[in-house]
Each structure stands twice: as structure tokens, then as C-alpha cells.
Amino acid sequence: MPDWSYHPLFKPWLSHLPGNKGREFIHRGMSAISRLPGGMHFIEFLGHMAPSDRLTKRLFSLTFSSPVGLSGKIDPLLSGIDAFPHLGFGLIEVGPVTTLPSRPDFAARYSANDHAILYPITPESIGLEMTVKKLARFRNHHARTMIRLGGEDATLLSAAKALADSGDLFAVEISQIHSNEHLLALKNEIGPKPLLVAIKASETRSCLERLQSFGKVISGFVIEEDALPEGKAMSVPLKQADTMVTAIQLIRALSLPVIASGGVEEPEDALAFFEAGADLVLLSGGYVASGPGLPKRINEALLDRMVDQNRRTEASIGKGKYFKGWIWYWLFGLSILIGGVAALVFSLTKVILFYDEDFLQMSRLELIAFSPSLYKFMSHDRMTLAGTMVSGGFVYMQLARHGVRHGIHWARKAINIAGTLGFLGISLFLGYGYFDWLHGVFWLILFPLFLLGWRSTVDADQSPESANRKNHPAWKKANYGQLAFVLLGCAFVAGGAAISVIGATSVFVDTDLQYICMTPDQLTQFNEMLIPVIAHDRAGFGSALFSVGLLVLMLALWGFHEGDSWVWNTFLFGGMPAFFTGIYTHYYIGYTDFIHLLPAYIAIILYIIGLFFSRDFLRKRIEG
Numbered sequence: 051m052p053d054w055s056y057h058p059l060f061k062p063w064l065s066h067l068p069g070n071k072g073r074e075f076i077h078r079g080m081s082a083i084s085r086l087p088g089g090m091h092f093i094e095f096l097g098h099m100a101p102s103d104r105l106t107k108r109l110f111s112l113t114f115s116s117p118v119g120l121s122g123k124i125d126p127l128l129s130g131i132d133a134f135p136h137l138g139f140g141l142i143e144v145g146p147v148t149t150l151p152s153r154p155d156f157a158a159r160y161s162a163n164d165h166a167i168l169y170p171i172t173p174e175s176i177g178l179e180m181t182v183k184k185l186a187r188f189r190n191h192h193a194r195t196m197i198r199l200g201g202e203d204a205t206l207l208s209a210a211k212a213l214a215d216s217g218d219l220f221a222v223e224i225s226q227i228h229s230n231e232h233l234l235a236l237k238n239e240i241g242p243k244p245l246l247v248a249i250k251a252s253e254t255r256s257c258l259e260r261l262q263s264f265g266k267v268i269s270g271f272v273i274e275e276d277a278l279p280e281g282k283a284m285s286v287p288l289k290q291a292d293t294m295v296t297a298i299q300l301i302r303a304l305s306l307p308v309i310a311s312g313g314v315e316e317p318e319d320a321l322a323f324f325e326a327g328a329d330l331v332l333l334s335g336g337y338v339a340s341g342p343g344l345p346k347r348i349n350e351a352l353l354d355r356m357v358d359q360n361r362r363t364e365a366s367i368g369k370g371k372y373f374k375g376w377i378w379y380w381l382f383g384l385s386i387l388i389g390g391v392a393a394l395v396f397s398l399t400k401v402i403l404f405y406d407e408d409f410l411q412m413s414r415l416e417l418i419a420f421s422p423s424l425y426k427f428m429s430h431d432r433m434t435l436a437g438t439m440v441s442g443g444f445v446y447m448q449l450a451r452h453g454v455r456h457g458i459h460w461a462r463k464a465i466n467i468a469g470t471l472g473f474l475g476i477s478l479f480l481g482y483g484y485f486d487w488l489h490g491v492f493w494l495i496l497f498p499l500f501l502l503g504w505r506s507t508v509d510a511d512q513s514p515e516s517a518n519r520k521n522h523p524a525w526k527k528a529n530y531g532q533l534a535f536v537l538l539g540c541a542f543v544a545g546g547a548a549i550s551v552i553g554a555t556s557v558f559v560d561t562d563l564q565y566i567c568m569t570p571d572q573l574t575q576f577n578e579m580l581i582p583v584i585a586h587d588r589a590g591f592g593s594a595l596f597s598v599g600l601l602v603l604m605l606a607l608w609g610f611h612e613g614d615s616w617v618w619n620t621f622l623f624g625g626m627p628a629f630f631t632g633i634y635t636h637y638y639i640g641y642t643d644f645i646h647l648l649p650a651y652i653a654i655i656l657y658i659i660g661l662f663f664s665r666d667f668l669r670k671r672i673e674g
Contacts, residue, residue: 052097052607053343054532061341069157077130084133098460098608099138099346102353102513107140109307109329110244110269112218114194116140117352118320118345121311121334122198123158123167123286126174128184135193138345142193143311143332144181144217146200149209151177156282160338167335168283173200178209185216194218196309198248199226199236210239219244221272221309224257233267244269246309251290251297252276262304271304273297275312275334288315288335295326302327315340317351318519324352340521341529350516350611357515375507376455379465382499383446389492390439394631397433401425405486410579420576423566426639431587433638435594437631441624442468442598445605448620450503453609457512464604468597469500475550475593484582489590518612524666528610531664535606535621538656542599545649546592553588557581561646598628606660610668618661618668625657 064072083089094100101116108114119141120134126145134142154170161168176184185195197217199210206226213220220240224247227233237245245268249257254273261271273294277284290313301308310323312334320331337344396403402414402425410417418425446465453461476493518525552559563569573580602621609617632650636642 053341054529054536054610056341056343057526057529058533065160073158074127074129077125077127077133080133081130084136090136093133093136096607097137097343097346099136099343099349101138101140101349103511104356104513105140105349105352107330110219112194112244114140114330115192116345116349117324117330118348119143119194119196119309119330119332120337120345121332122146123169123173123312123334124337127176128181131184131188137342138349139193141196141330141332143196143198143221144185145198146173146175146223147178147181147197147209147213148173148175148201149178149205151175151180160335161285164280164285164287165289166285166287167338168280168285169277171279171282171284175200178212182212182216185213196221196246198222207235207239210236214240214243217243219246219269221246221248223247224249224253224261227264230263230267233264237267246270246272248272248274248311249297250274250276251293251313254297254300258300258304261301265304265306268306270307270309270329271301272309272311273301273328286312286335288339289313289319291319291322295322298323298326298328312336314344314348316519316521317344317348317516320348321351321355321519347516347518350514351519353513354515354517375503375510376450378499378503378506379450379454379462380447382465382469382496382503383443383448383450385443385492385496385499386446387440387443390436390441390443390627392436393432393439394436397429397436397635401429401432403486403488405488406583409484409486410577410583412577421566421568424568424573424580427562427566427641428584428587430635430639430641431584431591433631433635434628435587435591437627437629437635438591438594438598440627440631442472442594442601444627445598445601445620445624448616448624449601449605452614452616452620454503454507454510457507457510458514459511460514460604460608462507462510464601464608466504467604468600471600472593472597473497473500475589475596484579484586486586514608514611516611525612527663528667531660531662531667532606532610534656534660534663536603538653538660539599539601539603539606541649541653541656542595542602544599545653546594546596546599548592550589550592550596553585553590553592557585557588559646561641561643565641565643610664612667613670615669618664621657621664622661629654629657 105116107117120139122143122145152172152175154172156170158169195217196219197213199222201209247264247268251273275286275290277286294310294313298308298310307329309330310328311332314320314333315336323331407413449461449465
């Protein structure tokens with residue numbers, strides 16, 4: 051559930067569900083999707099959240115795919131544990147694990163007035179037995195697990211022994227440790243796996259001497275966000291950066307690894323913790339308030355900081371390495387754009403070309419004499435195809451120039467997916483037995499350019515960086531703009547698929563026949579070759595719209611990064627040709643049926659909304 055769906059759609063109504071039903075709905079839903087065949091790929095397609103290899107962290111003799119993890123407070127029932135590794139997390143905390151299940155009457159909730167998360171005083175737990183069972187299924191995932199041991203003194207050691215094979219590392223609160231001997235006994239139960247001691251940030255200074263005495267037994271520390279009692283609940287403020295940073299700096303003096311748990315509301319908080327010396331950072335309430343995209347935003351901010359520290363240069367982002375590859379893709383897009391311009395010129399002038407006349411065995415003037423409306427209808431199909439080609443070609447060029455040129459893997463992936471399906475759409479042209487030679491020559495020109503781009507960019511595997519650090523108003527607005535563009539891309543994909551199917555089957559919809567004032571049988575009686583030509587145009591437009599829709603969808607899903615003005619420009623200038631021809635051609639020929647044009651009107655509204663709400667976020671780097 052990316053931020054563009056979480057904030058505008060799900061968060062407003064899920065928060066009104068009683069108890070923890072909203073939380074469980076999200077977590078169970080995500081886990082159910084991840085378990086389906088192809089489910090993990092679907093989650094990745096929606097959010098592209100997999101962390102870059104450059105963020106891999108080696109700690110405690112373990113490898114973490116990302117230094118960002120998730121606190122056990124977020125998923126105490128482990129209902130979302132199958133999905134979280136696919137959201138950019140490198141560590142999942144489990145627990146506190148108690149021997150028996152615990153279901154407090156108070157349900158955790160977000161308090162906007164206090165800007166805090168309220169948790170039950172007694173943490174929720176599914177109990178020791180169920181935890182062991184769920185973790186046994188989870189062991190196939192790449193994310194590491196840290197088990198927080200909970201419960202009374204009498205059961206702490208037995209729980210540690212039962213869980214020894216279930217987790218990668220373990221943590222216990224300092225309040226549960228009565229002596230060094232007790233800590234040593236706990237360590238013996240979990241064997242060689244790392245054991246960490248957790249302590250509240252505000253208590254770190256007063257406990258430094260005691261923490262230092264644990265040094266020979268434990269492997270590190272967990273600095274936890276502070277919680278304040280509030281009636282039947284514990285109130286955990288979302289923003290605790292200053293207190294946490296001070297505690298991290300104090301604990302670093304003990305020369306053991308440090309995990310910071312909580313206190314992160316936006317990417318700049320996590321960066322401050324890493325700067326202070328934290329090795330890993332776990333998200334808690336900030337994940338709820340800021341949205342599931344927070345780990346991805348932090349990962350991308352970390353990459354951006356790495357680039358800044360290395361004094362970003364063209365060489366460091368791979369311009370030279372991928373130059374040849376991006377230019378082939380760029381030429382591929384340019385060829386489509388030029389082809390679209392040529393098709394637009396023909397659609398506004400001759401409409402019927404010489405090879406069409408040869409196939410029809412009749413001249414353009416004879417067709418006009420037979421039915422001026424049919425002639426205009428054919429120009430309408432060809433004009434909309436031309437505009438779609440111009441838009442698609444421009445988007446391909448932008449992805450190549452600003453994405454593949456820098457080795458950005460998502461840009462290459464978008465080109466390859468849309469291009470491959472576009473080439474496969476050529477089969478639709480043959481549905482009624484008409485395939486003009488000009489299309490064949492055009493694809494023969496395009497295919498080598500596409501193939502050269504594909505083959506010469508196989509090493510383009512860079513993840514994007516992001517300048518975004520804060521949950522500022524422009525970022526919040528951009529979630530609505532991103533949603534509008536995602537819906538627009540989906541609408542184009544659905545519309546392209548529908549038009550392609552119609553072009554390969556019935557060819558016409560009711561409003562088409564009303565405009566032409568003829569039935570398919572009448573057209574066939576006049577010239578049995580007419581419908582194959584029209585079907586060819588329809589299927590061609592549908593295939594092009596489907597391919598461009600995929601480009602819009604993937605650009606919207608994967609390309610939203612603060613300050614990437616080229617993405618906004620791509621939406622703006624890439625959309626103009628398709629929308630202009632799509633609307634103008636209908637008024638040009640007098641085909642203005644409202645129902646027929648309604649999808650285009652809805653699409654242009656989504657387009658304007660997307661541009662308006664995403665402009666501030668994409669057009670400039672926003673301070674403060």
C-alpha cells in the first residue's frame with residue numbers, strides 16, 4: 051500500500067474502524083497478496099520499494115538488505131509479517147513475546163491532537179507458541195528478525211530457549227535484567243546469536259555505568275523512544291529526534307553497535323540518527339502517521355546523502371557507462387515521435403494513402419463520394435493514433451535521457467515493458483487480414499534500436515536518490531497528484547485494451563455506427579475490404595494507447611522524487627499531443643457524442659489534477 055493510496059484513500063476511513071480492525075485489514079491484506087503467485091512482484095510493481103544494494107549493512111556478522119527496520123509495536127499479531135520485507139525493510143522486530151497471548155482492551159490508535167501514538171500499557175502478544183509457528187513460515191524471507199523477549203522473570207529464560215532458533219538476534223529490556231548473572235543465563239539460552247539490551251532514550255545517561263558492565267555479555271544496544279502514561283494507555287510522541295540523538299551519542303561511547311527504535315516521523319529524523327551513530331533504525335509510530343512509503347523515502351534519502359558526500363559528478367552516476375544504451379532508447383522514442391508527426395500530417399490531409407487505395411481497390415475520392423462521414427471517421431482514428439504516438443515517443447525519450455542515461459533501473463524497466471508489449475501489439479493488426487507495408491518498415495526500423503538499447507543497458511541497476519527529507523505540504527499534496535496520474539495510467543491501459551479487443555472483434559461501438567449512419571453489413575456490401583482497414587486502425591490505436599498507458603502508469607508509480615522536474619515536464623508535454631488530438635479530432639469531424647467523449651473528459655481532469663498537485667514537489671527542492 052504505497053503512500054499515494056494510503057493517504058488519499060485508505061487512511062481516512064480505516065482510522066474510524068473500531069479497535070484494531072483497520073490495522074489488521076491492511077496487514078492481513080498485504081500478507082495475503084504477498085502469498086499469492088506473483089504477489090511479491092505485484093507489491094514491488096506498485097511501490098518499487100526494494101532497497102539498493104548500496105545500502106546493504108553488515109552488522110553482528112549478519113547482512114541486512116537495508117539499515118531501516120520495523121518496530122514490533124506496529125505488527126504485534128504478526129499479521130503483516132509476510133509483506134513487510136517487500137516494503138524496503140531490512141529488519142523486522144517481533145514482540146515483546148510473552149508465554150501466553152495478551153489482548154488488552156485498549157486498541158492502539160493515532161492521536162492527531164497529541165501528535166502521538168497511543169499503545170496499551172500491556173503490549174499485545176499472540177503468545178510464544180503461535181510466534182514460533184509464524185516465524186517458522188517467515189524464515190524463507192531475506193529480512194532479518196529481532197525477537198524482543200517479554201514476560202515475567204520466571205518465563206523469560208524458557209521463552210528465550212524456545213525462540214533460540216527462530217530469530218537472528220534478540221533484545222531484552224534493561225528493566226528485566228536483575229544482575230549480570232541473569233543476563234549471562236539469558237545469553238546462554240539463545241546461544242551464539244546476538245543479544246542486545248534495550249533502554250529508553252531518557253534513561254540512557256543515568257544507566258551508562260550499568261550498561262557498560264554488560265559489555266562482555268551483549269552485542270549491542272537498542273535505544274527506544276520514550277512513552278508517557280496517559281490513562282489506560284502509553285502515549286508515544288512521534289517526534290523525539292533530539293532526545294534520541296543525545297542518547298545515541300552517549301551510548302556510542304561504549305563502542306558497541308546501536309539500534310535506534312522509534313522517534314522517526316520523516317526521513318530527516320532517520321538521517322539524524324545515522325549521523326549520531328546509529329547502525330540501524332526501526333520505525334514505529336512514524337510509519338503509521340507518514341505512511342508505508344517511509345522506509346523507501348529513507349532508503350532513497352540515504353542514497354542521496356551518499357551522492358552528496360561523494361560530490362555528485364557525471365562519472366559517479368554512470369553517464370559514460372550507460373551512454374550508448376540510453377542513446378539507442380532515445381532514438382527509439384524519437385523515431386516513434388517522428389512517425390507520429392508524419393501520421394498526424396497525413397490524418398489532417400490525405401487520410402487514405404496509396405497502399406490503402408490498393409487494398410481497397412478504390413480511390414480516396416470514391417470513398418468520400420460514398421460516405422463523407424466514414425471518411426471523417428477514418429481520419430479521427432488515424433489522428434488519435436498519431437497524437438498517442440507523439441506522446442509515447444516523447445515519454446520514451448525522456449525516460450532514456452533522464453533515467454537510463456544515469457543507469458536508473460526503473461526507467462529501463464518501464465521502457466522495456468512498454469516497448470515489448472507495444473511490439474506484441476503488431477499481431478492485432480492482422481486480425482482482419484490487413485497489414486500495410488509502411489507499418490512493417492516502421493517496426494523494422496524501431497526493433498533494432500529497441501534491441502540495441504536493451505542489450506547495451508543490462509548493467510543499468512542504479513536505484514534513484516531522493517532529496518525529500520520532510521513531510522512538508524508539497525509532499526502531502528503530491529500524494530494526491532501521484533494518485534491522479536496512477537489512475538490516468540490505469541485508465542489508458544484499460545482503454546487501450548478495450549479498443550484493441552473491439553478492433554479485433556466487433557470493430558465498432560454503437561456511437562460509431564450512429565455517426566457513420568451505416569451498419570457493418572452495409573459497409574461490407576459496398577466494399578468488403580473497408581472493415582479490415584478500419585479494424586487495422588482501431589487495433590493500432592488501442593495497442594499504442596495501451597503501451598503509452600503503461601509508460602504513464604510506471605512513471606507515476608516509480609518516478610515521484612522531490613526535485614525531479616523532468617518527471618513533471620514529461621507528464622505536461624507528453625500529455626499535450628495525445629489529449630489535443632483526442633479531443634480536437636472529435637470536434638473537427640463533428641463526432642461530439644458526450645458518452646463517447648466522457649472517458650476523454652475524465653482523463654483530462656485526472657491529468658490536470660495530477661499536474662496541479664504534484665507541481666511543487668517535482669518542480670523544485672523544498673526547504674523547511
